[in-house]
Amino acid sequence: MPLTELRAALADAVDRLERAGVPNSDVDAELLAAHILNTNRGGVQAAVASGRHLSDDEALSLAKAIERRAEREPLQHITGLAPFRYLELEVGPGVFIPRPETEIVTQAALDYLRSVKAESGTVVVDFCTGSGAIALALATERPELHVYGVEKSAEAYAYAERNKTKLGARNLTLHLGDVAGAFPEFDSTVSLVISNPPYIPVAATPRDIEVRKFDPALALYGGEDGLDVIRDLSETSKRILKPGGPLIIEHGELQGAAIRALLMHDGWSDAETHPDLTGRDRFTVAYKRIS
Numbered sequence: 001m002p003l004t005e006l007r008a009a010l011a012d013a014v015d016r017l018e019r020a021g022v023p024n025s026d027v028d029a030e031l032l033a034a035h036i037l038n039t040n041r042g043g044v045q046a047a048v049a050s051g052r053h054l055s056d057d058e059a060l061s062l063a064k065a066i067e068r069r070a071e072r073e074p075l076q077h078i079t080g081l082a083p084f085r086y087l088e089l090e091v092g093p094g095v096f097i098p099r100p101e102t103e104i105v106t107q108a109a110l111d112y113l114r115s116v117k118a119e120s121g122t123v124v125v126d127f128c129t130g131s132g133a134i135a136l137a138l139a140t141e142r143p144e145l146h147v148y149g150v151e152k153s154a155e156a157y158a159y160a161e162r163n164k165t166k167l168g169a170r171n172l173t174l175h176l177g178d179v180a181g182a183f184p185e186f187d188s189t190v191s192l193v194i195s196n197p198p199y200i201p202v203a204a205t206p207r208d209i210e211v212r213k214f215d216p217a218l219a220l221y222g223g224e225d226g227l228d229v230i231r232d233l234s235e236t237s238k239r240i241l242k243p244g245g246p247l248i249i250e251h252g253e254l255q256g257a258a259i260r261a262l263l264m265h266d267g268w269s270d271a272e273t274h275p276d277l278t279g280r281d282r283f284t285v286a287y288k289r290i291s
């Protein structure tokens with residue numbers, strides 16, 4: 001029988017997760033308890049302090065959730081939710097879980113749009129939108145923009161649609177399709193392109209079990225050198241961006257030089273790679289030539 005005192009159930013949960021090698025087991029145990037008790041971590045800690053007991057249903061739900069996490073299923077798949085900037089997005093099997101690093105990349109787009117005093121109706125494209133994370137952050141933080149999100153996987157696209165509806169982002173238009181050849185109707189009309197594409201070389205193995213087993217392959221792997229989708233991004237973005245407009249690409253920490261070389265070869269100007277908050281190279285920005 002599962003333990004019914006919350007404090008004891010949590011101690012048991014942390015022990016189970018630690019034995020399974022889950023990093024930050026105490027945080028995950030509290031977050032899963034918070035999900036089941038319909039509160040937040042602070043609420044769980046307060047409940048522990050006040051000697052709260054779990055009902056049999058609650059104890060069983062927590063034990064099941066902990067077992068799933070011990071199998072290294074991502075926390076966000078179990079709760080069905082992932083935080084991203086100011087948003088809470090629906091996620092699950094078939095869609096990439098948005099990462100904190102991408103919040104910084106999104107900030108670079110917002111900083112650029114502020115610096116050029118982007119007007120109402122400014123068109124921005126998020127390629128490889130997945131759950132819609134970047135597109136929805138831009139659309140909700142700058143409601144005067146017109147944001148387009150493009151996603152190739154039908155499963156991921158369904159999450160983006162759901163998140164768009166949930167957040168009421170009427171200034172976001174979603175397309176199910178490929179970066180290659182996207183938007184034949186757009187010709188030098190887009191002010192900014194941003195993307196967190198798949199970029200892992202196909203022979204490389206992601207370190208984290210959660211990533212390896214649960215993120216969709218289409219979201220992770222970018223061909224032999226990891227740059228296949230980035231080559232398509234370069235070609236399509238050069239066609240649809242206004243002269244001077246930036247292309248912002250998230251990538252792996254060791255890919256900055258290769259991506260700058262690819263973009264310079266394709267005729268982009270001022271390619272520059274920027275770090276994330278951990279100091280690792282995380283994204284490259286280049287601009288469409290003006291002449």
Ligand SMILES: C[S@@+](CC[C@H](N)C(=O)[O-])C[C@H]1O[C@@H](n2cnc3c(N)ncnc32)[C@H](O)[C@@H]1O
Nearest residue numbers: 096098128129130152153178179196198218219
């Ligand atoms: C690393 S995930 C990023 C998702 C989301 N932008 C985020 O940051 O959470 C890459 C996404 O690109 C999609 N994708 C892969 N190849 C694509 C292509 N050629 N055209 C459009 N989307 C593609 C995948 O299905 C996946 O959803």
